[in-house]
Amino acid sequence: MKAALQIDGLHKRFGSHQVLDGFSLQVARGEVVGLLGPNGCGKSTVLNIVCQLLQADAGQVQLMGEPLADLGSKARSRVGLCAQDCALYPDLLPAENLHFFGRLYGLSAAERHARVAELMESFGLGPHARTRVGRLSGGWRQRLHLAVALVHRPELLVLDEPSAAVDVAARLDLWRLIEGLRDSGTTILLTSHQLSEAERLCNSVALMQGGRVIAQGSVPELLARVQGEAVASVASSDHAATEQRARRLGWTVRQRSGALSFLLPRRLSLREVVDALDAPEVSAVSVQAVSLEDAYLELLGAPQTKNYTTD
Amino acid sequence: MIGRSLLLAQTLAVAQRLLLEQWRQRRGLIFWAVFPAAMMLLFGLVYAHNASMRAGLDAAAAGILMGAALFFSCLGGTVAIIAAERERRTLRRLLASPLHPSAYFLGVVLAQLLLAAVQVVMLYAIAWFIGARYHGSLWLGGLILLLSVFAYVGMGFFLGARFARRSEEVVVALSAIGVPLLVLGGTFFPLEIMPGAMQAVAQLNPMLHMNQAFKGVAAYALGVNELRFELAFLTLFCVLAMALGVRSYRQLLALEQRA
Numbered sequence: 001m002k003a004a005l006q007i008d009g010l011h012k013r014f015g016s017h018q019v020l021d022g023f024s025l026q027v028a029r030g031e032v033v034g035l036l037g038p039n040g041c042g043k044s045t046v047l048n049i050v051c052q053l054l055q056a057d058a059g060q061v062q063l064m065g066e067p068l069a070d071l072g073s074k075a076r077s078r079v080g081l082c083a084q085d086c087a088l089y090p091d092l093l094p095a096e097n098l099h100f101f102g103r104l105y106g107l108s109a110a111e112r113h114a115r116v117a118e119l120m121e122s123f124g125l126g127p128h129a130r131t132r133v134g135r136l137s138g139g140w141r142q143r144l145h146l147a148v149a150l151v152h153r154p155e156l157l158v159l160d161e162p163s164a165a166v167d168v169a170a171r172l173d174l175w176r177l178i179e180g181l182r183d184s185g186t187t188i189l190l191t192s193h194q195l196s197e198a199e200r201l202c203n204s205v206a207l208m209q210g211g212r213v214i215a216q217g218s219v220p221e222l223l224a225r226v227q228g229e230a231v232a233s234v235a236s237s238d239h240a241a242t243e244q245r246a247r248r249l250g251w252t253v254r255q256r257s258g259a260l261s262f263l264l265p266r267r268l269s270l271r272e273v274v275d276a277l278d279a280p281e282v283s284a285v286s287v288q289a290v291s292l293e294d295a296y297l298e299l300l301g302a303p304q305t306k307n308y309t310t311d
Numbered sequence: 312m313i314g315r316s317l318l319l320a321q322t323l324a325v326a327q328r329l330l331l332e333q334w335r336q337r338r339g340l341i342f343w344a345v346f347p348a349a350m351m352l353l354f355g356l357v358y359a360h361n362a363s364m365r366a367g368l369d370a371a372a373a374g375i376l377m378g379a380a381l382f383f384s385c386l387g388g389t390v391a392i393i394a395a396e397r398e399r400r401t402l403r404r405l406l407a408s409p410l411h412p413s414a415y416f417l418g419v420v421l422a423q424l425l426l427a428a429v430q431v432v433m434l435y436a437i438a439w440f441i442g443a444r445y446h447g448s449l450w451l452g453g454l455i456l457l458l459s460v461f462a463y464v465g466m467g468f469f470l471g472a473r474f475a476r477r478s479e480e481v482v483v484a485l486s487a488i489g490v491p492l493l494v495l496g497g498t499f500f501p502l503e504i505m506p507g508a509m510q511a512v513a514q515l516n517p518m519l520h521m522n523q524a525f526k527g528v529a530a531y532a533l534g535v536n537e538l539r540f541e542l543a544f545l546t547l548f549c550v551l552a553m554a555l556g557v558r559s560y561r562q563l564l565a566l567e568q569r570a
Contacts, residue, residue, distance in 0.1 A: 076408055
């Protein structure tokens with residue numbers, strides 16, 4: 001079966017800045033792929049090219065086996081975009097926004113009414129049916145924004161940092177909605193700065209750096225590429241001494257500023273770590289299994305000052 | 312290529328959305344109605360007070376409709392629509408949809424045309440009480456209105472795309488570029504009292520031809536034959552305005568793509 005989205009060798013330059021440099025990615029049908037990477041690595045540029053908001057300088061994008069260039073504007077009817085900014089009409093009601101976009105995509109009146117009713121119900125928008133969008137909370141607006149992206153039943157849903165601008169409760173709500181879409185077989189390409197979001201929602205994660213994918217795989221596959229099984233975070237009054245001791249134990253030093261962090265070759269209990277360090281300068285220790293955050297740092301070789309969040 | 316039925320559906324969707332938004336912004340709607348009504352009343356009082364000027368009341372009503380009401384609602388309204396789409400980032404969202412630029416332009420024209428029709432009825436109702444009359448062919452008047460709305464919307468797209476990135480810039484763009492065009496359009500002074508060079512420049516101003524054509528039919532009951540130059544100019548300008556409007560919209564989208 002052909003991939004839902006096949007991207008080969010994309011190049012894009014803005015002035016002197018090479019944003020994409022041979023970017024390639026495959027998204028299988030029904031799969032949720034997350035694009036992760038530091039700010040400016042080209043994530044949004046990839047989405048903009050897929051949504052035909054930008055043209056690549058070189059490379060090819062195929063949607064359901066057909067080149068995007070051949071599909072022309074028809075491709076827009078096959079992709080649903082939920083961008084970072086909530087692009088909705090604040091003076092209209094939620095259903096009116098859905099109807100408006102439904103009409104732009106050429107849905108017939110009967111089809112549109114059925115689809116709007118379906119989305120209003122599945123996104124729980126019923127209680128806010130008589131509230132103008134401008135008066136909805138950020139979380140509800142983002143919910144509606146996602147519903148608008150789905151109004152024409154796109155074959156590929158593109159989410160650009162879908163929960164970046166909402167509070168924790170709204171984020172969890174959105175995640176549940178996206179999980180529902182994933183479980184119903186919707187193909188999704190999403191970008192995120194939140195590793196926990198990618199870990200929870202994505203079947204596969206692509207790590208980007210310098211305008212290209214440097215690693216792609218499922219979360220367990222990416223974790224398997226980390227040369228260790230656990231991470232110990234240590235608060236120490238003498239970093240040099242603690243580091244030296246850790247190196248002798250065969251542990252890899254992962255972070256140098258703030259609290260020390262060591263990559264352990266095998267899973268150790270908290271007691272085992274404390275006993276192994278056995279140092280008066282150590283005031284606190286915690287041990288956790290290797291996470292996507294560790295894989296991210298390991299594979300991107302990113303210094304800890306890079307912009308990422310783990311909440 | 313986009314199918315005609317989709318183009319029509321998109322045009323109607325855009326027009327309906329704009330009218331609904333206008334309806335919901337009640338305060339704006341009140342000002343939109345009050346401004347030309349107040350102008351008509353003030354002019355009416357001045358003209359009624361001076362017996363020698365009373366004959367010019369019919370032409371004044373036509374001038375207020377073209378130069379005040381439609382200028383601010385169709386031209387200013389279009390600039391405001393473009394600025395709002397940019398500000399709310401909906402323009403980018405529209406770009407990701409299959410909405411055709413022509414459908415967007417025609418949708419704005421249709422919405423402005425319906426608003427203009429309401430303004431015509433409202434303004435002439437007030438004018439009637441003051442003593443002004445409409446003398447010419449309603450069909451010809453309607454045609455001039457249609458051409459004028461097209462022209463205003465085209466100019467609105469051009470100004471909005473180039474000069475109004477935010478809502479606050481709408482008034483500035485309108486004042487800096489629109490009002491001089493209004494002056495050169497013979498709205499405030501008759502063309503005859505302007506210096507020769509100004510008169511020559513004014514001939515290129517579509518607002519002048521809108522004013523002259525509508526005054527001609529409304530106040531002096533002139534026919535197609537007498538107004539053929541103005542009608543030809545306006546028709547040509549409409550084609551240009553539509554091309555300019557769609558082009559400005561495309562350029563705007565290209566700018567949004569780079570944003």
